[in-house]
Amino acid sequence: MAATIRRRHGTGFDLVMIAPALALFGLFIVWPAVQALVTSLHAEPTRGGGFVGVANYRDMASDPVFWIAMKNNVLFILCNLVFQVGVGTVFAALIDQGIRRGSTVIRTIIFAPLVIAPVAIGVIWAMLLEPNFGLVRQTFNATGLPFPRQGLLGNPDLAFASIVAVGAWNYIGFMMTIMLAAMQGIPRDLYEAARLDGSSPLQTFWNITLPGVRGALILCALIVVVGSFKTFELVYVLTRGGPGNTTQVLGTYIVEAAFQLFRPNYAAGMSVVVLVVAILFGSLQVWSGRRA
Amino acid sequence: MSEAAVPYAAEAPARRRRNPAAAFVLRRLPHLVLIAYCALVLVPIVWVMTASVKTRREVFLEPLGLPAEAQWGNYANIFESGFHHYIWNSVIVTVGSVVPMVVVSIMAAYALARRVFIGRGAIYVLIVLTYAIPVHSILVPLYRMVDDMGLLNTHLGLILPHIALGIPFSVVILYSFFLDFPSELEEAARIDGCSPWRILVAIVLPLSAPAVLSVVIFQTVSVWNEFLWASIAASGEEARVWTTGIMQFQGEYSSDWPKILAVVNLMTLPLLAIYIVAQRHFVRAFAGIGK
Numbered sequence: 001m002a003a004t005i006r007r008r009h010g011t012g013f014d015l016v017m018i019a020p021a022l023a024l025f026g027l028f029i030v031w032p033a034v035q036a037l038v039t040s041l042h043a044e045p046t047r048g049g050g051f052v053g054v055a056n057y058r059d060m061a062s063d064p065v066f067w068i069a070m071k072n073n074v075l076f077i078l079c080n081l082v083f084q085v086g087v088g089t090v091f092a093a094l095i096d097q098g099i100r101r102g103s104t105v106i107r108t109i110i111f112a113p114l115v116i117a118p119v120a121i122g123v124i125w126a127m128l129l130e131p132n133f134g135l136v137r138q139t140f141n142a143t144g145l146p147f148p149r150q151g152l153l154g155n156p157d158l159a160f161a162s163i164v165a166v167g168a169w170n171y172i173g174f175m176m177t178i179m180l181a182a183m184q185g186i187p188r189d190l191y192e193a194a195r196l197d198g199s200s201p202l203q204t205f206w207n208i209t210l211p212g213v214r215g216a217l218i219l220c221a222l223i224v225v226v227g228s229f230k231t232f233e234l235v236y237v238l239t240r241g242g243p244g245n246t247t248q249v250l251g252t253y254i255v256e257a258a259f260q261l262f263r264p265n266y267a268a269g270m271s272v273v274v275l276v277v278a279i280l281f282g283s284l285q286v287w288s289g290r291r292a
Numbered sequence: 293m294s295e296a297a298v299p300y301a302a303e304a305p306a307r308r309r310r311n312p313a314a315a316f317v318l319r320r321l322p323h324l325v326l327i328a329y330c331a332l333v334l335v336p337i338v339w340v341m342t343a344s345v346k347t348r349r350e351v352f353l354e355p356l357g358l359p360a361e362a363q364w365g366n367y368a369n370i371f372e373s374g375f376h377h378y379i380w381n382s383v384i385v386t387v388g389s390v391v392p393m394v395v396v397s398i399m400a401a402y403a404l405a406r407r408v409f410i411g412r413g414a415i416y417v418l419i420v421l422t423y424a425i426p427v428h429s430i431l432v433p434l435y436r437m438v439d440d441m442g443l444l445n446t447h448l449g450l451i452l453p454h455i456a457l458g459i460p461f462s463v464v465i466l467y468s469f470f471l472d473f474p475s476e477l478e479e480a481a482r483i484d485g486c487s488p489w490r491i492l493v494a495i496v497l498p499l500s501a502p503a504v505l506s507v508v509i510f511q512t513v514s515v516w517n518e519f520l521w522a523s524i525a526a527s528g529e530e531a532r533v534w535t536t537g538i539m540q541f542q543g544e545y546s547s548d549w550p551k552i553l554a555v556v557n558l559m560t561l562p563l564l565a566i567y568i569v570a571q572r573h574f575v576r577a578f579a580g581i582g583k
Contacts, residue, residue, distance in 0.1 A: 029460075110326075120559060259524070271430060282424045
């Protein structure tokens, strides 16, 4: 059949169909990606721009800020898996199994932060977390809890955790919604059987709910891993990577290196690292798609 | 909310032996946890709404109260400061990006899913492999290229990269939809002498509305909210969009929270309203990612 189609219409139709997407994709993604690799092997324009081999990558290996950013990106992925996928799954199970009234309203509210722009979320939470007048400070004071003098975002030990918390606020509802849809697909008689066997709610969650939503869990994990690795706006708006580079991630450090430290080729080198990891995630996607 | 309170089945046996008060709290625990979290979500949103019509004094002294008198002037300031130009730029960039992005993605995804041609598999794998790449991984070369084309601080300088960066995602989602699409319809049309164009436009597309709508919603929200590329490629006044405008605004009026929050609110509320009305579509659009 396929052969007939090709014979009748030639490849002109196919070419016209695929060409625009491929041209834009090639020009604005593939070509810059190749350029990133090429320029990363050259000295900075301000230093002649000659070929220097892997010198930029050697600099990177001995740049403590690069490693902080790398470590933070990995930590972001882990924390977000726990707080976004983990809490989202628990909330979904609570709604699926424990709630009859008001579940629509609760779902609508918890999902809502997802449609707010990350920049707006950053601006809002920067104010709520402001060290002197912010609502969080006032709440701490009202309850008598000690509040760090530089505020949560100004404290090197707490800034990262604060960003993770704001990220969770942003995405828990998203994860919850995907998990809930999957849970509602589990046949109800399985729960009935578990009840008759005298299984506790926790046992039921562990033995029936979780195995029943494996596919959705993998999907959520993929979304969170890719999303966390792309993190930029929240960090940029809340801390600019500070205090003292403690919340720097690859995204913010690449921008800083390219446009504030004026080391574009060094930044290009770091972006090649990001590219390689992102393509690894992409192949994970191909692999998980093949399995499904 | 008026559904009958059906007694929940799975919890009864395990708790039979506990005392009634503890049992009551345990039975209500899911509700309590979820309602507490809903409050955590709502407080900042309500805070933004009320603070945007307060005086600076009220924002700091009575963060949770209502304003003595609504300060609508905070909103008027949006226009006095020219912020509506940035909103207009966002509209142009979003429409200008999403429409062509979706059109070329539909064409490519359909060809990849249905047609047989040399290199089809390789092209699809290349597109999927790049679906996770963030704009900062090609930032410097992309900036140089757009600069060389003379497109810095223009709408087109934002639109072209947005289209390209949106293609992998859109193609992946539409491709999987077209694969599941029953090919008998197209076969029948082909035997009746329909050209492949007519098959796509008259038969496949009308039946693909849910998938296309998902992609449109997802990409509209993404482009509308995009910040990083806009802050690099349109840092000047001419093509500045609302996300970068808000950061500019925040710098200028750093201590005048009500003015900043008026902008935040104006930019957030419409999207929230659309989401509440079209919730089902939003959820599907976002949950369709990666499928």
